[in-house]
Amino acid sequence: MKQPPEQPPxxxxxxQYDGEHAPHLSAKGEGDLAEQIIAIAREHKIPLYENPELVRLLAQLDLGEEIPHNLYLCIAQLIAFAYRVQGKVPPGWTEPAAS
Structure with missing residues (x-):
């Protein structure tokens, strides 16, 4: 009997994003460490986004390293989404006038 393929960890x-500098990698891990990172995010009501390819790219960074320029737009969209989900707006933000 053939066993199903094992799921990768x-x-x-x-x-982390301070609103002034490029976001930087503040944690990364696989297996149990990844589960702990996810649990801490949930505990602090930090929105989660699942994208294995993006995780693969970001996991290549060293802790504390800023995201690469080619990911700025993607990460900016995720930050904007996370702000919106949490009902937050960046400091100094004003909603554009409706046309």
């Missing part, structure tokens, strides 16, 4: 990364 969970992977997780966390980014």
């Amino acid at each position: 969970a992977r997780a990364v966390a980014l």
Whole structure:
């Protein structure tokens, strides 16, 4: 009897963004460490986004390293989404006037 393929271990990364500088990698891990990162995010009500390819790219960074320029737009969209989900707006933000 053929066994189903084993699932790869969970992977997780966390980014920190201060609103002034490029986001940087604040945590990364696989397996149990990834599960702990996810649990801490949930505990602090930090929105989670699942994208294995993006995690693979970000996991290549060293802790504390800023995201690469080619990921700025992607990460900016995720940060904007996370702000919106949490009902937050960046400091100094004003909603554009409706046309």
